[in-house]
Amino acid sequence: xxxxxxxxxxxxxxxxxxxxxxxxxxxxxxxxxxxxxxxxxxxxxxxxxxxxxxxxxxxxxxxxxxxxxxxxxxxxxxxxxxxxxxxxxxxxxxxxxxxxxxxxxxxxxxxxxxxxxxxxxxxxxxxxxxxxxxxxxxxxxxxxxxxxxxxxxxxxxxxxxxxxxxxxxxxxxxxxxxxxxxxxxxxxxxxxxxxxxxxxxxxxxxxxxxxxxxxxxxxxxxx
Numbered sequence: 001x002x003x004x005x006x007x008x009x010x011x012x013x014x015x016x017x018x019x020x021x022x023x024x025x026x027x028x029x030x031x032x033x034x035x036x037x038x039x040x041x042x043x044x045x046x047x048x049x050x051x052x053x054x055x056x057x058x059x060x061x062x063x064x065x066x067x068x069x070x071x072x073x074x075x076x077x078x079x080x081x082x083x084x085x086x087x088x089x090x091x092x093x094x095x096x097x098x099x100x101x102x103x104x105x106x107x108x109x110x111x112x113x114x115x116x117x118x119x120x121x122x123x124x125x126x127x128x129x130x131x132x133x134x135x136x137x138x139x140x141x142x143x144x145x146x147x148x149x150x151x152x153x154x155x156x157x158x159x160x161x162x163x164x165x166x167x168x169x170x171x172x173x174x175x176x177x178x179x180x181x182x183x184x185x186x187x188x189x190x191x192x193x194x195x196x197x198x199x200x201x202x203x204x205x206x207x208x209x210x211x212x213x214x215x216x217x218x219x220x221x222x223x
Contacts, residue, residue: 005030005060013205016056024197025158026079076155095156140180161188
């Protein structure tokens with residue numbers, strides 16, 4: 001029997017968090033090996049585990065997987081969260097790429113210089129309410145089902161709900177005009193595997209704070 005997937009990353013959200021969400025939603029237990037010092041980072045690179053000298057790294061099924069989208073695609077395929085045919089997968093890919101665009105803006109926000117942060121937050125809010133959330137609200141309305149693609153849970157639903165939590169952290173009022181998205185968030189959050197992941201003490205990571213950001217910068221030698 002294969003062991004649990006092992007996740008290599010620093011003890012924070014970043015690009016690993018969507019992987020944590022997807023594994024958790026699939027009901028898969030995993031282990032985490034945190035990169036806590038520059039020496040940990042050097043060892044991981046020198047061991048030859050990182051094809052492109054970057055994390056996330058996920059060890060599972062005898063493979064050392066890197067590149068976030070590739071990892072997510074593998075997990076989604078393995079655990080039947082990637083649609084029933086090529087057309088559904090195309091829709092899932094299209095939707096998740098849009099989510100990734102907004103998610104990336106939010107992920108890098110802590111790295112934004114203080115004098116630019118207010119403008120960056122304003123841009124994120126504008127894109128959230130004028131571009132991304134209306135698109136997904138429209139999908140749910142026109143589709144008329146409980147999920148974004150087909151009528152089955154897919155990685156698109158998981159990634160969107162993760163993103164909606166981030167949007168609410170930024171400004172809860174941003175979801176006010178999107179009743180179908182709020183209903184999706186509630187529905188997915190109440191799935192037993194997701195509900196467990198949302199409980200205190202789970203592997204889910206909190207928003208990065210200044211101390212964690214400085215630690216990450218030190219580990220990865222970011223100035």
